[in-house]
Amino acid sequence: AQSVTQPDIHITVSEGASLELRCNYSYGATPYLFWYVQSPGQGLQLLLKYFSGDTLVQGIKGFEAEFKRSQSSFNLRKPSVHWSDAAEYFCAVGAKEYGNKLVFGAGTILRVKS
Amino acid sequence: ETGVTQTPRHLVMGMTNKKSLKCEQHLGHNAMYWYKQSAKKPLELMFVYNFKEQTENNSVPSRFSPECPNSSHLFLHLHTLQPEDSALYLCASSQPRQGLGGANVLTFGAGSRLTVL
Numbered sequence: 001a002q003s004v005t006q007p008d009i010h011i012t013v014s015e016g017a018s019l020e021l022r023c024n025y026s027y028g029a030t031p032y033l034f035w036y037v038q039s040p041g042q043g044l045q046l047l048l049k050y051f052s053g054d055t056l057v058q059g060i061k062g063f064e065a066e067f068k069r070s071q072s073s074f075n076l077r078k079p080s081v082h083w084s085d086a087a088e089y090f091c092a093v094g095a096k097e098y099g100n101k102l103v104f105g106a107g108t109i110l111r112v113k114s
Numbered sequence: 115e116t117g118v119t120q121t122p123r124h125l126v127m128g129m130t131n132k133k134s135l136k137c138e139q140h141l142g143h144n145a146m147y148w149y150k151q152s153a154k155k156p157l158e159l160m161f162v163y164n165f166k167e168q169t170e171n172n173s174v175p176s177r178f179s180p181e182c183p184n185s186s187h188l189f190l191h192l193h194t195l196q197p198e199d200s201a202l203y204l205c206a207s208s209q210p211r212q213g214l215g216g217a218n219v220l221t222f223g224a225g226s227r228l229t230v231l
Contacts, residue, residue, distance in 0.1 A: 004156070036222075041224070042224050042225070043118070043120075043204055043206075043223050043224045043225050044204070044206075044220075044222040046219060046221070049219060090157070094218060101159060101162070101170070101218075102159075102218065102220065103156075104156045104157040105156060106154070106155065106156045107156070
């Protein structure tokens with residue numbers, strides 16, 4: 001069965017420090033990969049997506065993610081975190097073979113300390 | 115108004131009440147979704163509608179009844195809920211992109227926070 005793992009439930013980083021959020025997936029097909037962000041009291045906003053091609057994708061708000069097929073990973077990175085990045089981040093995976101339904105990870109809560 | 119709009123944003127109901135959640139999208143999408151978001155659990159897909167037809171019911175209890183009168187509107191009718199149904203209910207829409215192998219990019223609403231007493 002398809003699954004998505006975000007190993008870190010909480011991460012705390014200092015403002016200005018770099019950030020990496022981990023995402024691993026188990027999928028028996030060529031995956032489409034997404035990162036969404038959710039601020040308190042809000043819905044999910046798409047940060048970036050990977051369908052094919054260049055494995056390093058750029059997103060909004062200065063985020064990027066790299067697809068590594070050999071490691072079944074799609075980690076999210078940002079070189080310098082801002083206080084406004086504090087939110088919950090969700091990795092999601094889909095595939096045409098599964099009717100394009102998305103499977104979400106459990107989320108990683110990012111705290112930013114000044 | 116643009117995007118995906120959900121009403122009400124907050125709802126408190128007793129176990130014997132009947133209420134409905136509403137979702138409206140102004141994006142011209144043809145697919146709409148209901149997700150349940152509970153604390154410390156991954157998002158759970160509940161229902162999917164494509165061109166007003168239900169294409170997915172993810173073993174959701176019958177006390178949740180969806181309705182999709184057209185491609186822009188989606189309702190979730192609630193009846194005889196249990197306290198464990200308290201959660202954030204998220205609506206999303208998408209427009210399948212055939213040119214990219216049909217990958218769905220979901221646009222979410224802000225959610226309806228439901229509390230069942």
